[in-house]
Amino acid sequence: MAAVAKPKIDALSARLSALATPEGGTWASAARHAARARLEAMGLPGPRDEYWRFTRPASLNAPAPQPAAVFDDGGEAPVFGEVDRLKIVFVDGVFDAAASDPLEMAGIEIERLAEAAATDIHWARDLFGVLEARGQDPVERPFAALNTAFAADGVVIRVTGTAARPVNLIYRHGSETSDAILHHVVKLEEGADLTLLENGPAAARFNKVLEVDVADGAAFHHVRTQGRDHERQAATHIFARLGTKSTFKSFTLTVNGRLTRNETVVEMLGDDAVAHVAGAAMGDGAQDPFHHDDTVFVTHDAVNCESRQVFKKVLRNGAVGAFQGKILVKPGAQKTDGYQKSQSLLLDEDSTFLVKPELEIYADDVACSHGSTSGAIDEEALFYLRSRGVPEAIATDLLVLAFLADAIAEIEDEAIAADITGRLDGWLQRRRG
Amino acid sequence: MLKINNLHVKLEEEDKEILKGVDLEVPAGKVHAIMGPNGSGKSTLSYVLSGRDGYEVTQGTATLDGQDLLAMETEERAAAGLFLALQYPVEIPGVGNMTFLRTALNAQRKARGEEEISAADFLKLVREKAKALKIDADMLKRPVNVGFSGGEKKRNEILQMALLEPKMCILDETDSGLDVDAMKLVSEGVNALRSEGRSFLVITHYQRLLDHIVPDVVHIMANGRIIKTGGPDLALEVEHNGYADILAEFA
Numbered sequence: 272m273a274a275v276a277k278p279k280i281d282a283l284s285a286r287l288s289a290l291a292t293p294e295g296g297t298w299a300s301a302a303r304h305a306a307r308a309r310l311e312a313m314g315l316p317g318p319r320d321e322y323w324r325f326t327r328p329a330s331l332n333a334p335a336p337q338p339a340a341v342f343d344d345g346g347e348a349p350v351f352g353e354v355d356r357l358k359i360v361f362v363d364g365v366f367d368a369a370a371s372d373p374l375e376m377a378g379i380e381i382e383r384l385a386e387a388a389a390t391d392i393h394w395a396r397d398l399f400g401v402l403e404a405r406g407q408d409p410v411e412r413p414f415a416a417l418n419t420a421f422a423a424d425g426v427v428i429r430v431t432g433t434a435a436r437p438v439n440l441i442y443r444h445g446s447e448t449s450d451a452i453l454h455h456v457v458k459l460e461e462g463a464d465l466t467l468l469e470n471g472p473a474a475a476r477f478n479k480v481l482e483v484d485v486a487d488g489a490a491f492h493h494v495r496t497q498g499r500d501h502e503r504q505a506a507t508h509i510f511a512r513l514g515t516k517s518t519f520k521s522f523t524l525t526v527n528g529r530l531t532r533n534e535t536v537v538e539m540l541g542d543d544a545v546a547h548v549a550g551a552a553m554g555d556g557a558q559d560p561f562h563h564d565d566t567v568f569v570t571h572d573a574v575n576c577e578s579r580q581v582f583k584k585v586l587r588n589g590a591v592g593a594f595q596g597k598i599l600v601k602p603g604a605q606k607t608d609g610y611q612k613s614q615s616l617l618l619d620e621d622s623t624f625l626v627k628p629e630l631e632i633y634a635d636d637v638a639c640s641h642g643s644t645s646g647a648i649d650e651e652a653l654f655y656l657r658s659r660g661v662p663e664a665i666a667t668d669l670l671v672l673a674f675l676a677d678a679i680a681e682i683e684d685e686a687i688a689a690d691i692t693g694r695l696d697g698w699l700q701r702r703r704g
Numbered sequence: 705m706l707k708i709n710n711l712h713v714k715l716e717e718e719d720k721e722i723l724k725g726v727d728l729e730v731p732a733g734k735v736h737a738i739m740g741p742n743g744s745g746k747s748t749l750s751y752v753l754s755g756r757d758g759y760e761v762t763q764g765t766a767t768l769d770g771q772d773l774l775a776m777e778t779e780e781r782a783a784a785g786l787f788l789a790l791q792y793p794v795e796i797p798g799v800g801n802m803t804f805l806r807t808a809l810n811a812q813r814k815a816r817g818e819e820e821i822s823a824a825d826f827l828k829l830v831r832e833k834a835k836a837l838k839i840d841a842d843m844l845k846r847p848v849n850v851g852f853s854g855g856e857k858k859r860n861e862i863l864q865m866a867l868l869e870p871k872m873c874i875l876d877e878t879d880s881g882l883d884v885d886a887m888k889l890v891s892e893g894v895n896a897l898r899s900e901g902r903s904f905l906v907i908t909h910y911q912r913l914l915d916h917i918v919p920d921v922v923h924i925m926a927n928g929r930i931i932k933t934g935g936p937d938l939a940l941e942v943e944h945n946g947y948a949d950i951l952a953e954f955a
């Protein structure tokens with residue numbers, strides 16, 4: 272391995288000085304030490320790293336977060352409030368038992384990471400930091416290693432049957448200077464089924480890792496919203512490993528945020544698996560900067576798997592959107608069906624969309640495609656709507672919703688999709704005033 | 705109702721004059737038709753009246769019931785009662801037809817200081833109007849005009865008109881692309897809306913439409929001007945002889 276450059280080492284030691292290794296039993300401590308060693312071997316990302324070409328890591332590297340004001344949502348109905356779900360609440364990255372539901376549901380075991388980590392024998396041992404470590408190759412993801420090494424809180428969830436209702440992780444933001452690190456592990460046993468919902472701004476700065484192991488025939492559905500605090504910063508990672516005939520579907524809605532970097536790393540190891548990763552982001556740089564980066568890496572290492580990436584961004588007033596998406600088809604991963612779409616709607620000339628789609632294919636019988644577009648609002652459609660009496664701002668928002676619709680269509684559950692669409696509509700309305 | 709005076713219009717992007725002094729007045733309750741060769745400026749006139757970008761008015765006026773149309777935003781013109789059934793209705797993927805119709809109706813009501821229509825009343829209203837135009841539930845559910853046939857798009861225009869109840873309706877070649885039965889449906893839709901307080905400006909190439917929607921006055925437009933005005937007979941003359949004779953008179 273090449274020696275780590277000095278500025279990276281310096282940045283890392285400054286960052287590490289502000290962190291403490293959490294208490295834990297043997298396996299957790301071993302995993303944390305291994306993660307710290309991984310991190311020290313790679314250093315923190317620098318401005319010249321190819322993988323950080325579109326997003327400056329400086330504010331994520333800094334020992335302390337930039338303060339972020341807590342957003343007043345004006346008493347809006349809670350996200351997923353209409354969905355019957357089990358709520359697990361974190362405030363500034365710390366589990367809040369009083370605000371959470373009892374961690375009990377048929378067909379599923381839920382524990383706090385701290386509890387699981389204190390035991391000497393635990394199923395999570397085979398996954399905690401393990402999927403993250405697998406995801407470090409061929410691209411380094413320092414913030415994920417940092418997370419494994421230092422996350423004290425989070426949940427570990429084992430699903431053995433069909434979860435009776437979705438689990439909802441709710442991230443409240445209370446302190447203007449909070450620096451939250453959460454690590455969750457989800458294990459779906461053969462044929463199990465879980466919907467995981469996440470929402471909330473979390474903290475001034477948020478580092479989150481979600482490791483998901485989807486065994487043969489199991490299905491994992493994930494829907495999250497990241498909003499609406501303007502100044503928040505986040506680096507999140509999802510590491511998913513898929514077994515035979517398994518399903519993994521993840522959708523993220525992002526609104527506002529000075530900096531968001533969402534990495535999704537999917538490894539398809541069993542034949543006939545399906546992985547869909549989708550995102551809808553909407554940013555306005557008028558008052559606060561908006562920078563949103565979706566970085567996706569899908570590895571096909573089995574036969575006849577389908578992967579889809581659908582990412583849409585609506586940008587205005589100097590907002591920046593980035594997309595790096597890769598499909599890697601390993602030798603022997605025949606009959607792969609890989610699809611990738613990243614599109615932006617630029618509502619003015621000040622906004623920027625940066626894309627790097629990549630296909631790397633080592634099998635001959637595959638169908639992979641990718642498309643990326645960047646466009647302005649459809650003037651014909653805008654005129655048509657206005658000629659029917661729809662004011663320009665409302666007409667624009669209708670077209671914004673229409674543009675985002677095919678990312679939202681990736682959400683399978685109709686009620687949850689309706690919540691997302693309704694919320695977006697509400698946010699747009701409030702923005703119009 | 706609609707008064708157009710010496711209207712000169714050029715393209716914004718290039719120095720090309722399209723309308724070269726249009727004079728036209730459509731009184732309340734009347735149906736006027738405009739015929740004229742391809743490229744004479746009929747659609748341009750309808751676009752300029754509804755405020756589409758890309759054109760620059762260099763001279764002249766256009767008023768609706770005394771209100772200066774040219775000073776208003778497109779949506780304000782609509783709320784004031786102007787409606788244009790487009791020659792080429794636009795497809796809007798991702799926007800449901802019902803959402804579109806409800807948003808438009810409520811926006812106009814709001815602009816006029818009226819209450820929004822309830823979801824139930826709206827549904828009832830749309831179903832009733834759609835039925836008369838033989839627009840089925842599936843077409844209402846689909847995105848605006850997406851995958852609609854040419855004739856279906858035109859019927860959808862008339863549905864919007866029936867819902868919005870404008871007072872000044874401009875129909876730009878609504879008959880093109882319609883089969884014989886659809887032409888009857890559309891004409892019935894238009895005729896049902898004819899009333900003392902509502903006027904129509906019907907742009908067409910064919911006398912056939914004017915058999916169904918009988919105009920009070922027929923204008924001939926050529927090279928950016930109204931060059932001749934007459935009764936319904938004028939349309940018959942065009943049908944039989946084309947434009948050559950009329951153009952020759954003004955050459």
Ligand SMILES: Nc1ncnc2c1ncn2[C@@H]1O[C@H](COP(=O)(O)OP(=O)(O)OP(=O)(O)O)[C@@H](O)[C@H]1O
Nearest residue numbers: 715722740741742743744745746747748749758791
């Ligand atoms: N945006 C534009 N750019 C260039 N030329 C234009 C534009 N809009 C209109 N024109 C030109 O202006 C003239 C009038 O066009 P317009 O569409 O108004 O004609 P029309 O009378 O409606 O014709 P038709 O009967 O074929 O529908 C044509 O020569 C057309 O090419």
Ligand SMILES: [Mg+2]
Nearest residue numbers: 746747748791
């Ligand atoms: Mg025309």
